[in-house]
Amino acid sequence: MNTFKAIIVKEEQDQVIYGIEEVNLDTLSTGEVLIKVAYSSVNYKDMLAVQKNGGVIRNYPMIPGIDLSGTIVHTTDTRYKEGQKVIVTGFAMGMSHTGGFAEYARVPADWIVPLPMNLSLKDAMVFGTAGFTAALSIQALEANGMKVNNNPRILVTGSTGGVGSIAVQILSKIGYKNIFALVRKKHQAEVAKSLGATNVIYASELGEQNKPLNKQNYDFVLDTVGGEIASVLIPQISYGGSMSMCGNAGGIKLVSTVLPFILRGINLLGIDSVNVPINNRGSIWEKLADEWNISQTTLINEISLDELPHTIESIKNGQHLGRTIIKY
Ligand SMILES: NC(=O)c1ccc[n+]([C@@H]2O[C@H](COP(=O)([O-])OP(=O)(O)OC[C@H]3O[C@@H](n4cnc5c(N)ncnc54)[C@H](OP(=O)(O)O)[C@@H]3O)[C@@H](O)[C@H]2O)c1
Numbered sequence: 146m147n148t149f150k151a152i153i154v155k156e157e158q159d160q161v162i163y164g165i166e167e168v169n170l171d172t173l174s175t176g177e178v179l180i181k182v183a184y185s186s187v188n189y190k191d192m193l194a195v196q197k198n199g200g201v202i203r204n205y206p207m208i209p210g211i212d213l214s215g216t217i218v219h220t221t222d223t224r225y226k227e228g229q230k231v232i233v234t235g236f237a238m239g240m241s242h243t244g245g246f247a248e249y250a251r252v253p254a255d256w257i258v259p260l261p262m263n264l265s266l267k268d269a270m271v272f273g274t275a276g277f278t279a280a281l282s283i284q285a286l287e288a289n290g291m292k293v294n295n296n297p298r299i300l301v302t303g304s305t306g307g308v309g310s311i312a313v314q315i316l317s318k319i320g321y322k323n324i325f326a327l328v329r330k331k332h333q334a335e336v337a338k339s340l341g342a343t344n345v346i347y348a349s350e351l352g353e354q355n356k357p358l359n360k361q362n363y364d365f366v367l368d369t370v371g372g373e374i375a376s377v378l379i380p381q382i383s384y385g386g387s388m389s390m391c392g393n394a395g396g397i398k399l400v401s402t403v404l405p406f407i408l409r410g411i412n413l414l415g416i417d418s419v420n421v422p423i424n425n426r427g428s429i430w431e432k433l434a435d436e437w438n439i440s441q442t443t444l445i446n447e448i449s450l451d452e453l454p455h456t457i458e459s460i461k462n463g464q465h466l467g468r469t470i471i472k473y
Pocket of ligand 1: 189370391
């Protein structure tokens with residue numbers, strides 16, 4: 146290959162702009178493994194990456210894209226071999242290291258997860274960082290007492306977004322029967338139910354803000370929104386319950402008192418998908434490939450690299466549903 150297609154984000158005259166360019170291997174960051182990218186996926190963070198002051202890209206020009214799946218075409222690390230199918234998500238990809246929105250990527254060998262046997266390259270990106278994060282959130286909640294047999298009331302916020310929609314589907318697949326989906330638009334209610342939610346709650350119905358303690362409506366909350374939504378929910382978690390927190394789509398400011406923590410013993414569980422140690426990643430991907438695999442029922446838009454700006458706009462405008470994957 147002499148040249149290949151990549152999205153390049155640049156800073157020009159104080160503006161951040163992006164578009165497709167023909168580039169060569171010299172454009173890629175360094176690493177031991179060169180991958181022919183098969184699929185990437187579009188996440189909330191990728192939308193932020195192409196905004197001015199988005200806080201994701203550290204140096205321009207940059208190829209964005211925090212996720213990829215593909216086939217190794219060259220490796221200087223003997224743990225891997227040419228032709229091997231792999232997944233890479235997070236770390237510095239698409240931030241300070243060229244990412245998945247290109248036909249080729251070069252990454253450090255220590256960032257690579259071998260594709261599990263029961264997962265296709267396409268399905269790996271149906272999950273992508275969103276699915277990986279949903280899985281981390283469920284794992285954290287289960288480690289803190291969430292059990293199918295106890296029939297807990299679980300609320301998922303941002304339930305029709307990338308992380309939330311996969312979380313609702315996994316929870317439903319593994320047998321939870323009391324799944325509350327938080328939505329804020331009417332048309333999202335049917336979508337949430339089709340994903341497996343048993344009840345739908347509108348953000349406008351969440352109740353009073355600034356109440357230090359409120360009616361104990363939920364045993365566990367899987368939060369992807371943060372901000373006011375998370376603040377209103379903390380006082381509604383029942384005694385001994387937990388909230389996992391992975392996102393800031395609704396803002397970064399959390400307003401709380403100590404009372405839910407010291408009077409009800411609730412737990413706030415921070416979730417980070419970006420720097421999960423490589424040795425802990427394989428087991429999560431195996432779960433996604435196997436007992437938590439909902440890739441066949443996920444709401445997917447499959448696009449080409451040229452269609453990326455449209456998807457970025459829909460995420461920015463709150464019109465995006467489910468998962469969008471890029472096929473190369
Ligand atoms: N910690 C990590 O490692 C990690 C990993 C992945 C994602 N994240 C974060 O998790 C969040 C979700 O990511 P995603 O990829 O699922 O994004 P997404 O597909 O854009 O979904 C965001 C969801 O949040 C909802 N939402 C946004 N603002 C809201 C508000 N003010 N009130 C109620 N709902 C609101 C959206 O609803 P509408 O459709 O109505 O707008 C949508 O359902 C993002 O903040 C992302 O950065 C973090």
